[in-house]
Amino acid sequence: MIKKVSLRSFRNHSKLDLEFDNKFVYINGPNGSGKTSVLEAIHYISTTKSHRTNNDVDVIKNEQPFAVIKIDTEKKKYSMVISDKGKIPSINSKEIRKLSDVIGDLKVIMFAPEDLNIIKGSPSVRRGLIDLELMKIDKEYLSNLSVYKNILKQRNAHLKNLGLNDDLTILNILGKQLYDVGIKLMSKRNEFINKLNIETKNVYQRFSEYKIDVVYEPNLNNEMFLNHIENNQKQDILYKTTVNGPHRDDFVIMFNDKNAKNSSQGETRLMVVALKLGLLKVIKSEVNDEVILLLDDVLSELDNNVQNKFLNELPDDVQVIMNSAIKIKSDKIQIINLKENDNERP
Numbered sequence: 001m002i003k004k005v006s007l008r009s010f011r012n013h014s015k016l017d018l019e020f021d022n023k024f025v026y027i028n029g030p031n032g033s034g035k036t037s038v039l040e041a042i043h044y045i046s047t048t049k050s051h052r053t054n055n056d057v058d059v060i061k062n063e064q065p066f067a068v069i070k071i072d073t074e075k076k077k078y079s080m081v082i083s084d085k086g087k088i089p090s091i092n093s094k095e096i097r098k099l100s101d102v103i104g105d106l107k108v109i110m111f112a113p114e115d116l117n118i119i120k121g122s123p124s125v126r127r128g129l130i131d132l133e134l135m136k137i138d139k140e141y142l143s144n145l146s147v148y149k150n151i152l153k154q155r156n157a158h159l160k161n162l163g164l165n166d167d168l169t170i171l172n173i174l175g176k177q178l179y180d181v182g183i184k185l186m187s188k189r190n191e192f193i194n195k196l197n198i199e200t201k202n203v204y205q206r207f208s209e210y211k212i213d214v215v216y217e218p219n220l221n222n223e224m225f226l227n228h229i230e231n232n233q234k235q236d237i238l239y240k241t242t243v244n245g246p247h248r249d250d251f252v253i254m255f256n257d258k259n260a261k262n263s264s265q266g267e268t269r270l271m272v273v274a275l276k277l278g279l280l281k282v283i284k285s286e287v288n289d290e291v292i293l294l295l296d297d298v299l300s301e302l303d304n305n306v307q308n309k310f311l312n313e314l315p316d317d318v319q320v321i322m323n324s325a326i327k328i329k330s331d332k333i334q335i336i337n338l339k340e341n342d343n344e345r346p
């Protein structure tokens with residue numbers, strides 16, 4: 001459980017120290033008070049990245065040389081110093097040289113408004129989500145994915161210089177290697193999305209009378225993938241790239257048996273929240289470690305009765321840190337109020 005979050009020169013916060021004494025924490029405050037920044041900082045410690053910018057210096061308070069995030073859990077003390085020269089993470093006051101050694105040490109699942117893109121956005125958004133979550137729990141998947149991407153790069157580079165009448169030996173060798181590792185990715189994705197489907201449906205039915213399904217849509221099945229690699233080389237040569245394979249996989253979210261992408265904002269939000277809670281269940285069942293749930297602006301656009309149901313049915317086996325501009329009253333939730341430009345709290 002996170003006990004303390006301290007920020008120095010992070011976004012609008014010059015100096016902010018928050019103490020959490022509850023499993024359910026609700027950060028409340030007007031727009032621009034820096035609620036999202038608090039969750040962003042926790043996410044940063046977990047992934048070494050912001051969820052809303054790829055440019056690290058964006059998180060440093062204007063005109064300041066560096067930002068500092070400190071997070072104390074019951075077991076460990078994490079810190080991260082971010083400057084225009086890079087970032088330095090530490091765990092228990094020991095500097096960690098490789099960023100990859102910090103990623104996932106503090107495990108979080110985050111819902112952010114940007115995640116509505118999971119339903120409305122392109123396949124690469126959904127593929128990215130599944131790959132990221134599988135990487136967190138399965139190191140073999142992480143290494144297979146990196147091998148796959150490497151071979152794909154080599155095969156595509158080779159295709160750039162290949163004519164229709166050229167010798168195909170190298171292309172076929174790379175194709176077979178791509179197939180061998182590609183089917184491992186597909187099998188893992190299939191298994192993972194099936195589990196995610198079960199958990200997401202379970203969560204969703206607590207909030208809605210409608211039905212949701214999460215369905216894996218591989219670009220090709222194993223047999224078709226092999227056929228493509230062994231017999232459709234001409235197509236790839238003409239397009240100068242590997243047209244088909246798991247790098248084009250997708251999964252869809254179905255709302256009452258129809259693709260959910262035309263659903264309303266409120267419906268979409270509830271589906272993505274259910275998907276993230278489903279994800280939390282799957283990840284928790286796979287790792288033997290505490291997972292923290294971050295919910296950024298989760299209550300907006302949900303009906304009043306769904307908001308109440310949601311707050312009453314928060315998962316009680318994880319710490320949940322939420323924020324919203326909506327005022328709530330609850331005995332079981334620690335409510336922290338940030339004031340407008342509340343950046344100098346003692």
Ligand SMILES: Nc1ncnc2c1ncn2[C@@H]1O[C@H](COP(=O)(O)OP(=O)(O)OP(=O)(O)O)[C@@H](O)[C@H]1O
Pocket residue numbers: 010011012013029030031032033034035036037038057058059060061062297325
């Ligand atoms: N690098 C920075 N330096 C100073 N201020 C910043 C920086 N980056 C963002 N801000 C400001 O910080 C404020 C806090 O933004 P944040 O998104 O965390 O607030 P919020 O309370 O979640 O708001 P909302 O409810 O509108 O989402 C905004 O007013 C933003 O303009």
